[in-house]
Amino acid sequence: MNNKILKLTASAIAICAAAPVFADALTIYTALEEEEVAIYLDAAKTAMPDLEIDVLRLSTGKLGARLLAEAGNPQADVIWGWAVTAMMDPQVLELMAPVEIAGTETLAPEFRDADGRWFAQIGYMGAFCVNTARLADKGLTMPTSWADLAAPEFKDEILMPDPNESGTGYLHVNAVLQALGVEEGWKLLDSVHPNMAQYTSSGSKPCKSARTGEYTVGISLAFTAMQSIEEGYPLAMVFPSEGVGYELEASGVLASSDQKDEAKRFLDWTMSDGAISLFRKHKALVTVAGGEASEAAANAGLPADISTVLAPVDFVESAGRQNEIKAEWREKFGR
Incomplete structure (x- = not known):
């Protein structure tokens, strides 16, 4: 799948070919499937209409290569939904900031980093x-x-x-x-x-x-x-x-980000009841306790x-x- 940037604007989600990220927006790198990203971002915009978000979607391997290539000049604020086996690379963990995301304390220890550098509520x-x-x-x-x-x-x-x-x-x-x-x-x-x-x-x-x-x-x-x-x-x-x-999809905040408050706000939203309910409709694996599988999953x-x-x-x-x-x-x- 080609790399994509999904820009969240006041009116819609626009999808365009990969290009330089936008200076004043929260920049997110993700390996989530493109169809999922569009659905989740639509809900995020409804919940946080004042937050401008640019998402660059990359395959798992290409996301890791980009992160390491940019280590000297980081471009992203947030990693969202990336394979935990990739996130646990020591070179990557060095780039992540310890941040307390609301609700992650309810996750089992195996679904979050002890130092707060990543968490995984989905997989x-x-x-x-x-x-x-x-x-x-x-x-x-x-x-x-x-x-x-x-x-x-x-x-x-x-x-x-x-x-x-x-x-x-x-x-x-x-x-x-x-x-x-x-x-x-x-x-x-x-x-x-x-x-x-x-x-x-x-x-x-x-x-x-x-x-x-x-x-x-x-x-x-x-x-x-x-x-x-x-x-x-x-x-x-x-x-x-x-x-x-199966794989856990980890998220976290880049230590180099100068928008940590906005980054935390976005990731707090991904742990909200509304977001978790949405994940249950589209994910086969949700690590948050409770809830039922979607009708599509059962069928x-x-x-x-x-x-x-x-x-x-x-x-x-x-x-x-x-x-x-x-x-x-x-x-x-x-x-």
Whole structure:
């Protein structure tokens, strides 16, 4: 997905090609999906009509590269909804300010930094997006596991995000390795690799390509699967039996920001009841206690207790080993 700046104005949300950020606005970098950003910003504007916000949307990997490249001359005020495994990079944590965001004290310790540099009230989880019409046309059996995707019949029928460019790609690879163990995990990924038609830079593209019938299976996001099913596409959301990868989406304030009050105000809003209610409509994973899954999630087949399908992910390990895992993946499967 191309980089986008979403500028919140008095009348509407304008979306334009990436350009220099606006001097007097609160500048936010995010890796949230573009469709989500537009929805959330519309609600933020209603709640805070006097606050001008510019949002630059980047993939997980590109956001990290930009942050580090700008370390000597920071451009952003806020990081909003970025993979916690990326946020926990020591080079990134050095750039973050300890800030008390209202409501984060209610989050479990594993969903916030002890020093207040980040918190994660939302997250995302993976899923297989299976086009049921194409599946039937080709006489294929519904896959219920990664192992099923290794069947020869799925040759060139699968899309997956590249873990070196997409946080979604990394969460899938990381989940397989943590659930099965490194040796067995790589063996399984190696067995599926010959059937891959393409590795993408976008986490949502595999699902979007599958829903339109270009491919049978898109290894992608539960959010995109739920949205696609709600919109009427012939799609099934499948959680692999080996365990589903998931990621927390962390937020925080850059230490270099000269608009920390405005930054705190925005992040306080993201923890408000109104924002959390909105997140529950669009996110498969909300870490704030209480509440019910959305109707769209239930209709798409998201279990009431998602812990029953999640892989046993250790985020400290995820963060500490990501460079090693990405390098090995590139060596094995890079195209």
